[in-house]
Amino acid sequence: MRLHDGRDELPARIRLARAGDAGSRAWLVQRWQEPVYRFCRRMLSSDEDALDATQDTLVKMLHHLEQFDERRNFSSWVFGIARNRCIDEHRRRKRRSPDEPGEIVDSGPSPVELTARSQRADHLLSALDEIPPMYREVLVLYHFEHLKYGEIAEALDLPMGTVMNRIFRARKKLREAYEAMGGTQ
Amino acid sequence: MSAHVPEDLLVAFVEGELDESLGIHIAEHLDGCPACATQVAALEPLAVAFASVDDPVLPIDLVDQVLAAASEQPAQAPVTEVTLGLGLLAAAAATFALFGDPVGSMIHLSMVLEAVAKMGTVANGTVATSVAATATAGATALACSWAAARATVPGWKHA
Numbered sequence: 001m002r003l004h005d006g007r008d009e010l011p012a013r014i015r016l017a018r019a020g021d022a023g024s025r026a027w028l029v030q031r032w033q034e035p036v037y038r039f040c041r042r043m044l045s046s047d048e049d050a051l052d053a054t055q056d057t058l059v060k061m062l063h064h065l066e067q068f069d070e071r072r073n074f075s076s077w078v079f080g081i082a083r084n085r086c087i088d089e090h091r092r093r094k095r096r097s098p099d100e101p102g103e104i105v106d107s108g109p110s111p112v113e114l115t116a117r118s119q120r121a122d123h124l125l126s127a128l129d130e131i132p133p134m135y136r137e138v139l140v141l142y143h144f145e146h147l148k149y150g151e152i153a154e155a156l157d158l159p160m161g162t163v164m165n166r167i168f169r170a171r172k173k174l175r176e177a178y179e180a181m182g183g184t185q
Numbered sequence: 186m187s188a189h190v191p192e193d194l195l196v197a198f199v200e201g202e203l204d205e206s207l208g209i210h211i212a213e214h215l216d217g218c219p220a221c222a223t224q225v226a227a228l229e230p231l232a233v234a235f236a237s238v239d240d241p242v243l244p245i246d247l248v249d250q251v252l253a254a255a256s257e258q259p260a261q262a263p264v265t266e267v268t269l270g271l272g273l274l275a276a277a278a279a280t281f282a283l284f285g286d287p288v289g290s291m292i293h294l295s296m297v298l299e300a301v302a303k304m305g306t307v308a309n310g311t312v313a314t315s316v317a318a319t320a321t322a323g324a325t326a327l328a329c330s331w332a333a334a335r336a337t338v339p340g341w342k343h344a
């Protein structure tokens with residue numbers, strides 16, 4: 001549960017950052033730069049695009065701190081900004097090359113270079129790239145960022161039941177893509 | 186649900202075989218119960234594959250860059266203020282166009298002027314009508330381009 005350390009300090013930091021405290025603004029960016037980058041990198045499959053998306057997300061986080069409702073979950077709010085930025089990036093790619101798939105996928109190492117563990121990881125990441133972004137995002141938030149169902153529902157602004165069903169469908173699609181690649185469980 | 190979820194139910198949950206209300210009930214329990222959540226994680230058929238994936242590592246520290254960018258770019262006006270401004274402009278323009286009622290339009294236009302002045306975009310009253318028309322056209326164009334943008338990513342709605 002990576003995002004829950006330092007939680008007690010968070011409300012105070014948010015309040016101070018809103019009041020313009022430079023140290024608290026830096027603390028928030030420091031605290032969220034890694035999780036936001038991990039999410040964007042997994043959604044966009046490109047180092048450069050993920051870095052741009054991460055920076056934009058964090059700048060927006062600081063600019064819109066006033067709009068954050070303190071009764072809500074801050075991680076969900078930040079991931080919500082990040083996923084909207086990733087959606088925009090997918091749209092930009094579609095506009096750039098409407099006839100090509102909107103994904104940039106790393107070629108990666110050849111199968112002979114891979115050990116069993118990394119082969120499994122490689123198949124899983126390739127399978128994740130295969131499934132539509134709306135399914136990929138829930139899996140990334142749930143399985144990699146360890147957000148709870150309720151937190152994902154807040155980040156995506158969707159009812160709990162919809163999130164749950166989307167995760168089930170996403171897992172099924174992922175499993176199919178994974179097995180089609182010859183991945184083993 | 187205060188007691189833990191029986192394993193057969195957890196298996197059915199992972200497989201997505203439960204009806205929605207029971208599923209939501211279990212999801213809410215899992216959010217508050219690390220023991221059941223751990224059990225569910227182990228039941229996921231691709232658990233081993235997920236665990237084998239390394240995290241992408243942020244190649245550079247972004248703190249200074251982000252703080253500099255955040256202080257350079259002015260913060261955008263809160264969404265509600267812009268929406269309210271556009272709404273007022275559109276409403277005044279529509280009233281004027283539909284009814285041509287000079288009194289109603291005057292009242293609306295004075296509201297528009299006030300709103301516009303508050304938004305700090307226009308200070309001169311003589312351009313209010315064209316501002317209203319431009320804003321309406323702008324809002325329509327925005328709505329169209331947004332709809333077009335939405336259509337480019339099938340099945341993925343903006344939150």
Ligand SMILES: [Zn+2]
Nearest residue numbers: 189190218221
């Ligand atoms: Zn339990």
